[in-house]
Amino acid sequence: MVEYQGKAAFGGIAIGKIVEMGKKEAVVRRWHIEDPVQEVERFHRAKETAAGQLQELYEKAQREVGAASAAIFEVHQMMLEDLDYIDSVVNIIETQEVNAEYAVSMTGDNFAEIFAAMDDAYMQARSADVKDISARIVRILAGKDTAEKSDEAGILVADDLAPSETVQLDKTKVYAFVTRFGSTNSHTAILARTMNIPALVMTPVPEGTAGKTAIADGFAGKLIVEPDEKTLEFYRARQQEEIEKRRLLAELKGKPTVTKSGRSVKLYANIGGVGDIGAALQNDAEGIGLFRSEFLYLQSDTYPTEEEQQKVYRQVAEMMAGKKVIIRTLDIGADKQIGYFNLDREENPAMGYRAIRICLTREEVFRTQLRALYRASAYGSISVMIPMITSLWEIRKVKEIVAKVQQELAEQGITCGNVELGVMIETPAAVMIADELAQEVDFFSIGTNDLTQYTLAIDRQNEKLNPFFDAHHPAVLRMIEMTVKSAHKAGIWVGICGELGADTELTETFVRMGVDELSVSPALLLPVKEKIIGCE
Amino acid sequence: MLSFTYTITDEMGIHARPAGLLVKKVKELDSKVTIRRGEASAEGTRLMAIMAMGIKCKDEVSIEVEGGDEEASLAAMKAFFEENL
Structure with a gap:
């Protein structure tokens, strides 16, 4: 097995025999x-x-x-x-x-x-x-009509390919382009991209490899000649994933997320920063179902200012161009420590001083974020979602603060958009009083990670507890169902933004329960979409 | 002879395709066109010479027209640069 490191010109995995294009x-x-x-x-x-x-x-x-x-x-x-x-x-x-x-x-x-x-x-x-x-x-x-052509299928290795040669090749027979020279700027590289064929340039592979089995890794820019069985196995699996991804993309992109019986389910993306928006849009996200605002606090040495926050929220709203963007307010605690918050160490941080509990006791931190959010709402469709709610008074208090912020902004002559306010349902307490909470807000989003851990009293980080853990535990599924019922009874919509939302074994169950929205990580959007479209 | 200066705004500069279009346009005119940047210059009908000048975004070039209907040629060149470069 020999590896030749070149430069990646277009991503993708190809496995096959090397076909050498003769020196032209x-x-x-x-x-x-x-x-x-x-x-x-x-x-x-x-x-x-x-x-x-x-x-x-x-x-x-x-x-x-x-x-x-x-x-x-x-x-x-x-x-x-x-x-x-x-x-x-x-x-x-x-x-x-x-x-x-x-x-x-x-x-x-x-x-x-x-x-x-x-x-x-x-x-x-x-x-x-x-x-x-x-x-x-x-x-x-010289009386020759066309360039030398190879009819063999495989990974094409050549010194360089002229654009005319590239376009004349039979696409179905070229698994990958590998050139010894050339550049990522060359037309061959550009054509490879439009033809969707993995391509490597500047790869120092010697002559005389024709006929040998090889792997072209268009992501890492590597050509592996005569790979061992283990490497082959690894790349076969990756190739399969790639093929699956492309198939989904080709089949599903642009298709509405509607079940066979015509019920539409909103399919949104979970993102942790502005950088994830590209992947979300590429995979057809209809909105952002969970934008974790923590990164703003985590990447800073001091409390991010209203201005700094507003800029980021505005950017996300604008990039999503009118599609819904649900931003979760600060969700940190003793498990996600941030130095300048000066939080005490706790015995049991999961059940400790975190999220909305911090926001309601340090109102100035919360107000800064709310002001930034409402100001940014003028530039798109922003919704605000409050995490870790357990009691009715908490959401009423939040609404009081929101009303004050809105009034302040109005007095300052700052226009805001129409902002939906929702709560995350992630504690059993919230599920049990969901009917009352639903009277106070515009939507629910079920955070299944915490809901599962609090319902089953199982810490997911503790491996010893694995035999006791069941991701599909009926208690959790009933909690979800209760929440959906309470929401619909009050006439508000309800989504799922935790990991379970992307669990395709449960998609059908959720659709049947009447869940209105699923929010999943960008890479899982299309697999979930396929599942929804297949539901009755 | 008439001339005007122009600052390239196309991010790629005068790359292959616009250079080709430029040559095509110049050939339609009855004036001799010269593209100049500092010391270097190329005749407007010479594609590879123009490309070889490697004119990049934000470069200031001057375009000279000579002979024929100079006013019409100048206007045509101005329009071309503004639209394509």
């Missing part, structure tokens, strides 16, 4: 010609043929990989018409009285060198384009 730069012979005029004529005819071929390639690329990627062949056509290029070829033929093949090849090399020497990665990559059009004319002059 055959030596171009130079010979004396008697009639330069006729030779120039021969060059012009070859150039016309080349232009025609490029037009065909342009059209093929436009159909198969889209207009943006096809544009390179338009550029090739223009390069072919470049006056300096033509002048140079004609000049070499006329003054040296040599064959057109040689003149074209020399000219191509000279221009390629100019681009290769530029201090701009994009322009450097253009040198391959000049070589590509020159090689095409030389081939036509």
